[in-house]
Amino acid sequence: MAELHVQLNTPMRAEYPIHVSHGALGMVHIPESRVAIVADEAVALLHAPTLQAALEKHGSQVHLVTVPTGERAKTLEVLGNVLSRLAQLGFTRDSALVTLGGGATSDLGGYAASSFLRGIRFYVCPTTLLAMVDASVGGKTGVNIPEGKNLVGAFHQPSAVWADLSVLETLPARTFREGAAETFKHGLLTDGALCDAVLEAGFNARSEKLERVVADAVQVKIDIVQRDPLEVGDRAFLNFGHTLAHALEAVTQHQLPHGEAVGYGMHFAALIGKHLGYEDLTAKTRAFLNYQKPGALPHLEFSDVMPFMARDKKADSGGVRFVTLQRIGAPKLERVAGNVLEEAWKAFAAEFWT
C-alpha cells in the first residue's frame, strides 16, 4: 500500500492524501454525514456496493447518483441533472460527493461539487489507470461543450483520493492499456523509467510492479502540480500529446478514448520535435502505440483537426502552442509554426493512412 500526499500552497491552500492499494475502496471513510456517490453507471454495478458499505460503516448516509459512462457524462445537461438531484436530496454545505469512475466521472462530479452552493467537498475513487495517474490529482474539473473538450470548468481540489488497484482487473484490457498513456507520458517528462516500465513486460492489471508504477506515475503528477497549481507555467507540460488528442476526440465525437487519443497525440508531438531538430523520440512513441493498440483513426485531413487545435486552452491570441520534448525529461511549451504542424501531420498521416 502506497500513500502519497498533495500539498498546494497557492492560491487556495489544499492538502490531501492519495491512497494506492489493492482493496482501497473498502477503506473509504469521510467525516461528512451526508454523501452522494456520483458513479459511472457501468462501474456502479460492479463497485458501488463496496464503496457504499465502507461509507456506511463509518456512519455516512449515502445516496447513489449514477451518470452516463465515460465522456458522455461531461455535459452541462448531466451537470444540471446532478445539481438538481443534490438540491432535491436537501444537500447543504456540509454534505459531500464521492466520485466513482474514470476521469470523466471525477471531472463531472468534481465540477458539480465545485458549483453546488459555490462549493462543497468531494472525494475521488478513480477506477481506471488513466484516472488514477492523471485526473485524480490536481483539481481540474469540468465538462465539454459542443465547441470542444474541457472548455468549461473550475479548479477544485478533492479532499482525498482512494485508488483501488483491484478494480483495474475488472476492466477490459484495452481500457487498462488506454490508461497507460499518461503513465508513459510521465516517463517522457522525467527520466524515462516509467516508459520502460510500460513497454518492457507487457504492462497489465496483474503486473507485479503495478502498485509501484502507479504510485511513481502519480508522484510525477503531484510534483508538477505542486510547482504550478493553476497551470500558469510548468503544469502545461502535462499536456504533452494533448493538443492533437483533444482534436481527435472532438473530431471522432469521443469515439476514440482519451488515453488512445493521447497515444496518437504523443506520437504527433514527437514528430513535431523531430521536425524541429530535437532528439528523435518517434521510435519510442511508436513503440507505445504498438503496445497500446489504439482504435483506428478515421481518415482525417490537416484541415479537419487544425481548427480544434487552434481552440486549445494553451492557445492564446498569438497562436497555437505545443508542448514539445527537446529530449526525455526536457519539455518545452512553444509556439509552433503552421508549416511545421502541417509537415508533422503529413508524416503522421503517412504512417496511419497509406
Add this chain to the structure above:
Amino acid sequence: MAELHVQLNTPMRAEYPIHVSHGALGMVHIPESRVAIVADEAVALLHAPTLQAALEKHGSQVHLVTVPTGERAKTLEVLGNVLSRLAQLGFTRDSALVTLGGGATSDLGGYAASSFLRGIRFYVCPTTLLAMVDASVGGKTGVNIPEGKNLVGAFHQPSAVWADLSVLETLPARTFREGAAETFKHGLLTDGALCDAVLEAGFNARSEKLERVVADAVQVKIDIVQRDPLEVGDRAFLNFGHTLAHALEAVTQHQLPHGEAVGYGMHFAALIGKHLGYEDLTAKTRAFLNYQKPGALPHLEFSDVMPFMARDKKADSGGVRFVTLQRIGAPKLERVAGNVLEEAWKAFAAEFWT
C-alpha cells in the same frame, strides 16, 4: 466621482477598484485586447454603444453577447449559450468579459467568466442601484436551477467595477426603488444612517446625495466582504431578509423582483426579531415597504414558502438559519425554531392578505 477599493487577502488574492460616478460607462478601459460585452438585452439597446465605444477607444476588439433581461438570464441553458459563443469567437485565456446589466447579468456573466477555460478575467458595469451596492462587490457569481435560486455558482472576483449613476435615470422609478432595498439593508447592518438617507427625502435617481449614498452603501459591503470573502462568518449577515426573499422569488417564479422580495424579507426578519424579543424594527422595515411600493404578493401559506427556506444555502443539516437583528447594527446568524417562523409568518400574512 468616488473611487473605492476592494482588497481580499484570503484565500485568493484579489484587489480591484470600484468607480462610482455620473458618466463612468464612458471611461471604461481594460488591458485585454479581446473582450465580450455580456449585456442584458434591454440595457444593451440603451447603453452598450457607450460602453463599446469606450472599450474600442482604448484598443479592445469588442463583441456583443446579449442575454435575456434580468433573472431569466440565470439558467444553465443561457450559461451554455454564452460559453459556446465565447468558444466560437475563439476566446482564449487572455480574453475578457465585461458585464452590462443588473445583478442577474453580472451573476451570469461572472459565472461564465469563472467557468470558461476554468477562469478568465471579467469586469462589471452594474446598471441598477441593486447591482451597484450588492452584486458588483464580492465575487459571488452563479445561476439558478429549478430547485432554487443561486444554488449553483462560484466565487470569482471582477478585476474592476464601473458604476455609472446616470444610467439609473434611464430605468423605471420602480426599478430604482427596488434597488434601494440593499442600501436600506446596509443601513440596518451598520449605524442606520443609510436607512434614513433612503426614507427621508423620497430617495430617487436624481437625488443630490446619490453618489455619496451609493458609495457609502458599497463601502458597507466592501467592509463585510473583506472580513469574510468566502462567507464562513460575518458575510452571511448580508443575507438579512434574503431567506424569505429567495423563497418568494422561487414561489413567484421571479415575477417578484429581487429587491422587492428583499423588502418583504427584511420585514419578515424584523417580525422574527420581534417574536424573539429583540428591538422592534418592524416600523422601520414597514416604512421601507411604504417607500418601495413592491408588487403585491400572491396569497401564500407558510407551507408554500417553508420548503424553499429549508433549501437556503445558509441551512445546514441542523435546520434553517436566519439572520436576525438584535438592534440596528447588531446582526446575528441563528437557528430559528419552526414555531417562531410560523408565528412570524402569521403576523406577516395578517399585514398583507387580511
